[in-house]
Amino acid sequence: MGFTAIKNILAGKYENQEVNVRGWIYRTRSSGKLAFITIRDSSGIIQVTIAKENVPAKDFESATKALIESSAAVKGVVAKDKRAPGGYELRAKSFEVTGNADVFPITEHQSEELLLDNRHLWIRSRELVNAMKVKASLLKYCREWFNENNFYEVTPPTITPSACEGGTTLFEFNYFDKKAYLSQSAQLYLEALIYSLERVWSLTPSFRAEKSKTRRHLAEYWHLEAEEAWVNHEENMKIQEKLISHVCQKLAKEDKDELVFFKREPGTLKNIEPPFERIKYESAVKILKDKGFNFNYGMDFGTKEESALCSDIEKPVFITNFPKTVKPFYMKEADEKTYLCADLLAPEGYGEIIGGSERETDYNKLVERMKEQNMNMKDYEWYLDLRKYGSVQHSGFGLGLERIIRWLCKLEHIRDAVPFPRTINRVYP
Numbered sequence: 305m306g307f308t309a310i311k312n313i314l315a316g317k318y319e320n321q322e323v324n325v326r327g328w329i330y331r332t333r334s335s336g337k338l339a340f341i342t343i344r345d346s347s348g349i350i351q352v353t354i355a356k357e358n359v360p361a362k363d364f365e366s367a368t369k370a371l372i373e374s375s376a377a378v379k380g381v382v383a384k385d386k387r388a389p390g391g392y393e394l395r396a397k398s399f400e401v402t403g404n405a406d407v408f409p410i411t412e413h414q415s416e417e418l419l420l421d422n423r424h425l426w427i428r429s430r431e432l433v434n435a436m437k438v439k440a441s442l443l444k445y446c447r448e449w450f451n452e453n454n455f456y457e458v459t460p461p462t463i464t465p466s467a468c469e470g471g472t473t474l475f476e477f478n479y480f481d482k483k484a485y486l487s488q489s490a491q492l493y494l495e496a497l498i499y500s501l502e503r504v505w506s507l508t509p510s511f512r513a514e515k516s517k518t519r520r521h522l523a524e525y526w527h528l529e530a531e532e533a534w535v536n537h538e539e540n541m542k543i544q545e546k547l548i549s550h551v552c553q554k555l556a557k558e559d560k561d562e563l564v565f566f567k568r569e570p571g572t573l574k575n576i577e578p579p580f581e582r583i584k585y586e587s588a589v590k591i592l593k594d595k596g597f598n599f600n601y602g603m604d605f606g607t608k609e610e611s612a613l614c615s616d617i618e619k620p621v622f623i624t625n626f627p628k629t630v631k632p633f634y635m636k637e638a639d640e641k642t643y644l645c646a647d648l649l650a651p652e653g654y655g656e657i658i659g660g661s662e663r664e665t666d667y668n669k670l671v672e673r674m675k676e677q678n679m680n681m682k683d684y685e686w687y688l689d690l691r692k693y694g695s696v697q698h699s700g701f702g703l704g705l706e707r708i709i710r711w712l713c714k715l716e717h718i719r720d721a722v723p724f725p726r727t728i729n730r731v732y733p
């Protein structure tokens with residue numbers, strides 16, 4: 305007889321049947337001849353009732369002694385019971401403690417620092433388990449969408465000879481006695497790959513030496529990026545709208561339990577359908593001024609400005625046509641002052657989740673811009689080559705997975721969208 309997932313028992317599929325369950329002790333309490341032990345597996349939590357007279361003597365003894373987070377294998381009969389959390393309980397016939405736990409270092413109401421020091425254990429918590437499940441679903445639905453829309457998944461490098469997003473957030477390291485950098489974005493490599501595959505996407509870690517402590521920046525995050533040949537700025541935004549809408553529809557349908565755990569009403573995700581509003585940076589400046597911000601044309605949005613722009617909207621919104629001064633070298637110009645680019649801001653004040661643009665295809669313009677920004681041309685020769693051998697109109701975007709999870713799961717801090725967060729003051733564990 306195999307093992308049954310707790311979720312399936314709670315779904316009512318096994319009433320009055322004998323099942324085997326294995327997992328970890330979540331809560332435990334006993335009185336005399338009766339023990340109540342809740343067991344969690346990856347799918348759910350169920351109460352196990354152990355009556356001394358129904359199990360072998362050694363089982364009862366080890367069950368009542370076992371501390372929380374001990375692992376256990378149980379055989380029992382499923383019984384419907386209104387008093388049990390989840391509506392079903394397991395009446396044990398045997399209870400084997402397979403791995404005893406020491407006193408668990410995490411109890412209720414711990415400091416954030418202690419939880420982070422014990423992250424390898426805290427990832428067992430319901431908060432993190434549910435966030436990881438939503439992330440796994442998000443990845444599944446993104447992959448699904450790209451497969452259905454003729455994109456090839458590719459595997460760009462994460463060790464690079466140069467910056468993509470500017471030098472200030474670059475991690476440098478010694479690469480066999482040369483300088484190399486951890487990738488900030490796969491974009492430049494994806495741009496090279498469209499000449500082979502036309503529509504490509506990748507999922508890689510991206511690294512940003514973010515010097516500031518914020519609730520939405522990680523030093524290492526998972527970056528989902530796409531690049532599309534023959535596609536302009538407007539079509540690029542349409543692709544983003546469709547992708548975001550697809551994952552929201554799927555999550556609302558397939559992942560209700562996890563969303564509800566985070567108090568995310570699935571219905572709010574069902575409403576996320578194209579088109580998303582487009583607001584030019586210039587108009588966004590006006591909106592901010594009207595809201596009392598001391599913000600002028602040419603400045604970049606900080607957390608507060610972004611939140612103000614997206615706090616009372618229900619669908620994501622594109623802020624387009626940023627001034628050249630606040631964006632990287634590779635974007636195509638819309639006019640003398642601005643680029644054909646867009647940041648997608650999530651609703652409810654969560655801020656930027658995607659950055660994208662049409663790319664500059666003109667060799668001379670790129671060279672000029674790179675010189676203005678004192679970039680080392682030698683490092684980018686290969687990239688400039690792309691404009692020499694069959695340059696085509698193309699666009700792309702990058703989506704921060706943890707940023708989206710933070711919005712979807714209403715997380716206070718982005719670090720809870722990743723199991724082992726890397727931030728300015730933490731690389732352990």
Ligand code: 4AD
Nearest residue numbers: 489491512521522525529657658659701702704707
């Ligand atoms: O806006 P960014 O810097 O754009 C790029 O890297 C482009 N080269 C992407 C492309 O066009 N292929 O980063 C893209 C997204 C942001 O919108 C944000 O969601 C996320 O990456 N991001 C971060 N997420 C977590 N921690 C950080 N420090 C992040 N920096 C950016």
Ligand code: MG
Nearest residue numbers: 647656658659
């Ligand atoms: Mg950005």
